[in-house]
Amino acid sequence: MTEHSATAAAPSTPTAVTLASLVAIPGLHLTVLAGGEQLGRPVRWVHTSELDDPVPFLEGGELLLTTGLKLGRGKEKLRRYVHRLADAGVAGLGIGVGLSYDEVPAALVEAAAERELPLLEVPQPTPFIAISKAVTAALAAEQYQAVTTSFEAQEELTRAALGKDGTAALVRRLAARLGGWAALYDASGxxxxxxxxxxxxxxxxxRPEVERLRSRPAPSSAALQNEQKDQDYVVLQSLGADRRARGFLAVGTEDRLTPTERYVLNAAVALLTLTLERSRDLRRSAERMRTALLxxxxxxETATARxxxxxxxxxxxxxPVRVLLAEGEPLDFLGDVAEQSATRSGEPVLLAPEGDRLVLLALDGGRxxxxCVAAAQDLEGLFVGISAPTTxxxxxxxxxxxxxxLAVALRSGRRTVDHDEVGTGSMLPLLADEAVLAFADALLRPLREHDLTARGDLEASLQAWLSHHGQWDAAAADLGVHRHTLRYRMRRVEELLGRSLDDTDVRMELWLALRARGKG
Known part of the structure; x- marks a missing residue:
């Protein structure tokens, strides 16, 4: 058993070769001395070292082989050696007997049992290179099987995608291949x-996890870990090639996906993405047609459009139909919702981009x-104005x-506003608009400046007179002045403003200006 180092596979290559499968090889004559309950550990590669501290040269998952040339027999030293290897994550330790040791020291066995580290005795007739070759052969067979299975799965998924049921058949075959379940979502989730x-x-x-994934550029993925024994492992994948998710794929399995299963999943993602992107040009043509018709x-020109x-x-x-006018972000998502809803319901719909807005014509109360209204309610930053039912x-x-x-929605911060709602409320909240306040301030400034420099409360007198609909006695009594005094003040108001109070429009503007400034 000459000293050498050998790797059965690259460290990054997953493998199903285990210590148990090595122990089961008759020609190696390996004996398990400790850690027998951990023989299911995978072996990523085999490494031989006679260093008393090989940890700096380890990455985890190794079957470490040694003759113990520099270890000696000190119980504490052997114990520290085993603990260092266990902390480094080695899969197991093989001790070759017949050179440094006639038999494996009891201290090594005791320390390995303490850390549940598999400890194998390698008899002198068995060279370390034979163990490396066995692992190499097993890994090669495993990799060949994985490649073969992956190609078979890819062919099967491709045939399903090209068949009559298309994507639905592909999803069914994927679920069967993984031994779990699979689901395909549209862009809205x-x-x-x-x-x-x-x-x-x-x-x-x-759905909440799909919503979170949708906020990330496509393609993206997320894994949901199994925290309880009765839950499955789920992988979510967005489908799209231009950062815009056109759909989502979810798969659930009892255990984490193996490398082969991940290859199968990636093949399904590629096929579904290709299918979605292949139809993108057709969708764009349909979008241009609907834009022109709308x-x-x-x-x-309804007759021509029909x-x-x-x-x-x-x-x-x-x-009856409704016109929906949307502004804000994400307009593309609202368009996707409209298209997918129309596809599922069979309802005709017209939609067209209009600068930074989106216009839709849809059946009143239809799907x-x-x-679209429900989607807008859930999307912060998107506002929709909706017409009354029409033809x-x-x-x-x-x-x-x-x-x-839509203007009311943008001003009030409400996500959706029906035109019917606009006429059922009050105009007074609209007076808080900055432009209205600026107009009111400019209109009433002559009265305010007069009241600051001369006798006569012209602004308050105007408010009282308008409140009493031009009734002199009632307004004068409210102010506590004689009606002739009030008549004089109103003439001064007309002189300062350059407007006649006999004009109904002037009275309306003055009243609204007073209300805007909180005087009405």
Whole structure:
């Protein structure tokens, strides 16, 4: 047994070769002296060293072989040696007898048992190189099997993807290959396919994790660790090649994925991404067509739009419909929600980008309408104005309503505003707008400057007079002055403002200005 170093595989290469499989090889004649319950440990490679401290040259997972040339028989020294190896994460320790030791020292056996470190006795007829060769051969066989299995799985998944059921068949084959479950989500996080069928509920429960993954550029992945024995191990993967997630794939297994299973999963991710990206150009063409049709509808050319849409899109949304106008981020996501909802429900929908806005025409109360409103409620930074129910022929007017509702949403910070809601509230909160306050300040400044430098409360008198709808006696009594005094003050108001109080529009503007400044 001459000293040498050998590695059966690169340290980064996972392996299923274990100490138990080595012990089971009859020609090696290995004897287990301690740590027998840990023989299932994988062996990443074999290393031989006669150093009394080989730890600086170890990375973990090794089967370390030594004759103990420099170890001696001191109990404490042997104990420290074993503890250093255990702390370094070696898979096991093999002691060659017949040179330094006629038999393995009891101190080594005791220390190995204490740390549950597998300790193997290597008889003199067995050269260390024979153990290295055995591990090398086992690793090679394991790697060959992994490659063969991976290629077979890739061919199987490819055939499934090209078959009649397409992605659904691929997801089913992936679940079968992994011996677990798999689920495919669309870009909004809705489960499209789950296999087996019972996995749909498990997949829906992962929606929060899918939402978190969606915030990261695609492709990205996340692993959910099994913290309890009755839970599975889950891997989530976003699907997309241009940083925009077009879908998500989740797989769940009883144990962590092996290297071969990871290769199979990566093959499935590549095929699904290719399928999604391959249809992207078709989707873009459809988007341009819907954009053109929506612009025709909004311009009042409904008959032309209907004639074009019938053979291409199955027709226009037929009334009652709603116009939705969105602004903010992420507009792309809201567009995806509308498209996917239309696909699932079979509802026709028109949508078009408009600068930093998105316009949609959808059935009133339909799936697209309700899904887009729900999505907007969950998206911070996105605001949607919604028209009253209308017809495609009157969609231009509906767009104006949606624009007004969007302005209210942006001003108030509300995520969605229906046009019907705009007329049911009060105008007074709108007076807090900076532009309104600036107008009110400029309009009333002559009265305020007069009251600061001369007698006569013109601003307060104007407020009282307007509050009593121009009734002199009631307003004068409220102020505690004679009605002639109030008439004089109102003439001064007209002189200073250069406006007639007989003009209804002037009275309205003055009243709103007073309310804006908190005087009404």
């Amino acid at each position: 809705t489960v499209l396919v789950a296999a087996p069928d019972w996995a749909a509920r498990r997949a829906r429960a992962l 612009r025709l509808v909004l311009a009042g 004639a074009v849409a019938e053979p291409l899109l199955g027709g226009l949304p037929e009334g 697209v309408h309700t899904d 495609p022929e009157a969609a231009g007017a509906g767009y104006t309503q949606a624009e007004r509702a």
